[in-house]
Amino acid sequence: MHPIFPQETFLPAKILFKKGGLSDLAKETAEFGARGLVIHGASFEKNGFKEKIADDFKKTGLFAEFFCRTQGEPTLGEISAVIEKGRVLKIDWILGIGGGSVLDLAKAAAGLFHAKEKPVFYQEGGALGERGIPFIAVPTTAGSGSEASPNSVIIHPEKKVKLSIRHQDFLARKVILDPDLLKGLPFAVMCYSGMDAWVQAYESFISKHATWFSENFALKAIQLISRHLTPALNAGRDEDLGGLMLGSFFSGIAFSHSRLGVIHGLAHPLGVLYNVPHGLICSICFAPSIKLNLEAMGNQKYAIMSQAVGMDLLQKVHELQKTLKIISPFKGKPLLEKEKIIAETLKSGSTAANPKPITRDDVEYLLREIF
Ligand SMILES: [Fe+2]
Structure with a gap:
């Protein structure tokens, strides 16, 4: 490649x-x-x-x-x-x-x-x-x-x-x-779908298959979504809705050319089993995935994403989750079909594109973080 x-x-x-x-x-x-x-x-x-x-x-x-x-x-x-x-x-x-x-x-x-x-x-x-x-x-x-x-x-x-x-x-x-x-979208729909687009752009940016071409679309998506999501949810001004819509589109172009990562590998089996919105699962896996991939993605990519969101990336993700009141729907719930979830995550094409080669222990770590 x-x-x-x-x-x-x-x-x-x-x-x-x-x-x-x-x-x-x-x-x-x-x-x-x-x-x-x-x-x-x-x-x-x-x-x-x-x-x-x-x-x-x-x-x-x-x-x-x-x-x-x-x-x-x-x-x-x-x-x-x-x-x-x-x-x-x-x-x-x-x-x-x-x-x-x-x-x-x-x-x-x-x-x-x-x-x-x-x-x-x-x-x-x-x-x-x-x-x-x-x-x-x-x-x-x-x-x-x-x-x-x-x-x-x-x-x-x-x-x-x-x-x-x-x-x-x-x-x-x-x-x-x-x-x-986008006008009049329910808060939860705009919030979770916006976070999905952001996570897709993040996974694309750090993907093993990323190229200059996909990285540029991914980075612009990260910048646009992090800047416009909260204002779009609060006031719904044209400028923010337009920024969010373009960010989502760019995220789609980016991941079509680079594939995704372990968050999407895990989100698919969890989504089917628990019938939880896809974007919500992506949101709660965001911070744990950054920690998991920090070394593999390298300091430079982390610094570039932090610059795009205007502050430390991990801090920005935590801050946004707090502001938007995004909490894990799995906390306190039993973990059903754990072996099936792990097996499907490990064989997913998205997981295969993750910069850190994902092991069973890594999936267990993500599950511990969200359950
Ligand atoms: Fe997604």
Whole structure:
């Protein structure tokens, strides 16, 4: 691996970063065909977005069916259901407007739309031969960074594991980053998704596979999120919402090119087992991971991140957790299926990218810190 540029780059074809960009959605989507499926979350109906988009689509001559997903992370069965629905409707494109789970579902369904096998085949590493249909991403949280990545994190319901389906063709053909969409997000959603984006940028920055290219996106994400998360939560000014949205997007670009680290290796089995928000698990593992990786990441990387957040990084993380009242939901709870959690963390591709080679003792240390 070259230290400057990754072997392959994964970037969405067109990115529109614009306050009020939602108004351009119908026009931007029309070039992919007249018929599509819009996958969205439950809040989409409450805040009037659905009505506005449906109206704009109608005026532009587009047919769109709306598909609301309720909660939790997407499953393999859900991908099949969306594809089946789309094939009956003879759609040309799939648009995801929502948080990471909505985008991951829309992305996988669009990417596997013409696939000959069931989604599980590709989740287990099968090669994808057929190109899907265009996927358009409009994030309403900041965020998972899913709009920037070729990955979909999907739950395998029988095996009870979260695994990625990943393909370069999964990348969004268009991304609309409209900071107005973050307005009115519930505090916990904005807080945990913002922390997830920050942790992703941190793990990317110190990853074994980091390059100059990924480090620059990761560092800018760290700077933007640490600066704008608290003000965005408190006052929701345009400048802070825009900074947060860009930070999350940059975090997605960074980790798509470097992979993540042990926090994400551990967060996946814990998230499935305890049904706790992914960003909350990432937040509480942040400080223990810094301590664990301090030597392996090197003084220089630590100093650069501290400079980006304007103070000692570890101190900043502690300070923010206190201000945002982020506490471990696991404290005082029994540690269930410890062996399974450890085994899955150790075999995760994210863990393999961690700068310190992770041992069983290291995972036990992280578990002790959060339980
Ligand atoms: Fe994450």
